[in-house]
Amino acid sequence: MDxxxxxxERTEVAPGAVHVPHWLxxxxxxxxxxxxxxxARPPAGLRTVRTPGGGTMTARxxxxxxxxxxxxxxxTVVDGDGTPVKPFPAWLGELGRGAVAAALGPETVPAEPYxxxxxxxxxxxxxxxxxxxxxxxxxxxxxxxxxxxxxxFRFGNTESRTKPYTDLELRSGDLFVFGGPSRLAxxxxxxxxxxxxxxxxxxAGRLNITLRVSGW
Numbered sequence: 001m002d003x004x005x006x007x008x009e010r011t012e013v014a015p016g017a018v019h020v021p022h023w024l025x026x027x028x029x030x031x032x033x034x035x036x037x038x039x040a041r042p043p044a045g046l047r048t049v050r051t052p053g054g055g056t057m058t059a060r061x062x063x064x065x066x067x068x069x070x071x072x073x074x075x076t077v078v079d080g081d082g083t084p085v086k087p088f089p090a091w092l093g094e095l096g097r098g099a100v101a102a103a104l105g106p107e108t109v110p111a112e113p114y115x116x117x118x119x120x121x122x123x124x125x126x127x128x129x130x131x132x133x134x135x136x137x138x139x140x141x142x143x144x145x146x147x148x149x150x151x152x153f154r155f156g157n158t159e160s161r162t163k164p165y166t167d168l169e170l171r172s173g174d175l176f177v178f179g180g181p182s183r184l185a186x187x188x189x190x191x192x193x194x195x196x197x198x199x200x201x202x203x204a205g206r207l208n209i210t211l212r213v214s215g216w
Contacts (some may be wrong), residue, residue: 010103013155013166016141016180018103023175024145026200033147035092036119036207039064043083046121050079058126059189059208064088064117066214071135073116073214088115096211099143103177110140114211122151122206124194130154130161130186138215141179146170148197149206156186172198 008021024032040046040062049057051070065088066073076084096114116136120128133142153176156165165186170176178185189208197203 011168013168014178014182014185016104017155017178017182017185018176019168019170020099020103020175020177021171022173023099023102024147024173026173026198029147029173029198029201032145032209033201033203033207035089036062036147036209039086039119040121043081044077044086047077047080057128059120059122059128060126061121062086062119064092064119065115068116068118068135073135088117092117092211095145096143099145099175099211100141100177100179103175104141104179108141108179110138110213112138112140112213112215114140114143115214116212118210118212120208120210122149122189122192122208124149124192124205126189126192126206128189130156130165130188132158132184132186133210133212134184136212136214138213139179139183140213140215141177141183143211144170144176144178145209145211146174146176147172147207147209148201148203150193150196151189151206151208152191152193154188154190155182156188158182158185161186171196172201 067085093114
């Protein structure tokens, strides 16, 4: 195994936005990947998201708890097969709460339960434009978990999609949490590096599991 000259450390990218490398060990990554593969199966499975302007997102998505579509939530896959959204498991909510405690401190863990998961699958050509996670009533911290291929993650400011922003690598097993003054910051994925997933995962592409609190 390659040894990095400078091991990656926990980094506060902006106030309330923290990157924790290697947060998920290999066993936990495998377990989460197995769950994602089940969630991606129909009904209410992995779908292509269509934007109001008639375009499509290059990353495909499946939702748990609440179904997100641009730019609202529903209890059924209104822009897909119309079936009820898959339930949000309690263990995934506990994982989210543990992630917030690890990144921002136990005092920042929200009282409300995590009840939304947006799971995006990126192949080598997929991207995600700069956007804000602003369709929820709650402003509890957003939890982002990465599996598979490494990506360039761009974390910006709360005012616009343009600079200033910070580019960083998110690798398999990494955690990124943003809340507080950074909760509504623009962010995106301008690039994925194909073939960089850990071989032991058996995953070609990148999975991003984003956990949110609806506040409803």
